[in-house]
Amino acid sequence: MAEREPICDCETIHEAVVARVRESMPPAQDFADLAAFYKMFSDPTRLRILRALNCNAMCVCDLAVLLGMTKSAISHQLKELRLANSVKYKREGKIVTYSLSDDHIKDIFEKGFEHIHE
Amino acid sequence: MAEREPICDCETIHEAVVARVRESMPPAQDFADLAAFYKMFSDPTRLRILRALNCNAMCVCDLAVLLGMTKSAISHQLKELRLANSVKYKREGKIVTYSLSDDHIKDIFEKGFEHIHE
DNA sequence: CTTTCAGTTGAATGCTTGTTCAACTGATAA
DNA sequence: TTATCAGTTGAACAAGCATTCAACTGAAAG
Numbered sequence: 683m684a685e686r687e688p689i690c691d692c693e694t695i696h697e698a699v700v701a702r703v704r705e706s707m708p709p710a711q712d713f714a715d716l717a718a719f720y721k722m723f724s725d726p727t728r729l730r731i732l733r734a735l736n737c738n739a740m741c742v743c744d745l746a747v748l749l750g751m752t753k754s755a756i757s758h759q760l761k762e763l764r765l766a767n768s769v770k771y772k773r774e775g776k777i778v779t780y781s782l783s784d785d786h787i788k789d790i791f792e793k794g795f796e797h798i799h800e
Numbered sequence: 801m802a803e804r805e806p807i808c809d810c811e812t813i814h815e816a817v818v819a820r821v822r823e824s825m826p827p828a829q830d831f832a833d834l835a836a837f838y839k840m841f842s843d844p845t846r847l848r849i850l851r852a853l854n855c856n857a858m859c860v861c862d863l864a865v866l867l868g869m870t871k872s873a874i875s876h877q878l879k880e881l882r883l884a885n886s887v888k889y890k891r892e893g894k895i896v897t898y899s900l901s902d903d904h905i906k907d908i909f910e911k912g913f914e915h916i917h918e
Numbered sequence: 919c920t921t922t923c924a925g926t927t928g929a930a931t932g933c934t935t936g937t938t939c940a941a942c943t944g945a946t947a948a
Numbered sequence: 949t950t951a952t953c954a955g956t957t958g959a960a961c962a963a964g965c966a967t968t969c970a971a972c973t974g975a976a977a978g
Contacts, residue, residue: 720841
């Protein structure tokens with residue numbers, strides 16, 4: 683394993699370091715998974731939805747009014763959050779109420795807010 | 801303040817809840833900042849660069865060989881990471897050595913890896 | 919001075935993505 | 949059964965973004 687990759691336009695300068703770091707690198711799939719995870723938090727609309735749901739479970743219509751966006755836009759983002767297991771929903775008649783899927787998401791989310799406030 | 805936003809295609813269903821959540825919502829800029837912060841971690845190449853630098857400081861050429869990409873591609877990503885204050889660099893002759901800017905980035909980064917391994 | 923090579927930069931390209939629009943589903947109320 | 953309304957969906961569009969390519973900068977070696 684650890685063959686040299688073919689698509690590169692220069693020779694290794696510090697071979698020992700590169701070899702050692704290469705040995706310790708996790709598989710590519712790990713990076714893809716982690717990138718996908720962080721991508722969920724990389725859009726202001728999704729963050730506002732999560733922040734709102736962290737405050738109170740809400741239906742799509744309420745979120746649309748709160749965020750000043752169409753129900754369609756909110757619904758599309760909720761679908762992504764659902765697929766990422768960040769939110770769960772409960773249907774009651776015509777109304778679908780969304781909430782955060784678990785405290786784990788809640789923790790990660792609140793940690794982020796702490797960060798930008800230094 | 802807290803005027804109702806104009807761009808919406810439905811009426812509020814649970815007014816009390818919406819009003820209360822609206823009061824507690826941070827300013828829009830906070831969400832933009834937080835989204836930009838997470839966006840840095842939302843690309844596999846940037847994550848691999850950070851992971852490599854967390855292991856050992858490296859020059860652009862080494863990173864290119866390690867990740868099997870052109871120096872140009874690496875350099876473009878390093879520029880973004882530099883602008884986001886995630887990495888710092890040190891010039892010595894022709895070679896520019898990059899490293900993580902501080903342990904804070906290191907912590908956040910390692911926390912992410914813990915997460916995807918459940 | 920000239921060559922070499924690590925690194926940067928900007929334009930071009932193709933893929934991704936957030937939002938809108940319009941059509942649709944399905945539960946409730948009339 | 950019909951009308952209404954919360955919510956979903958897919959196509960379309962524009963904006964954003966990662967990578968490549970080619971040209972460039974600047975330090976070191978000859």
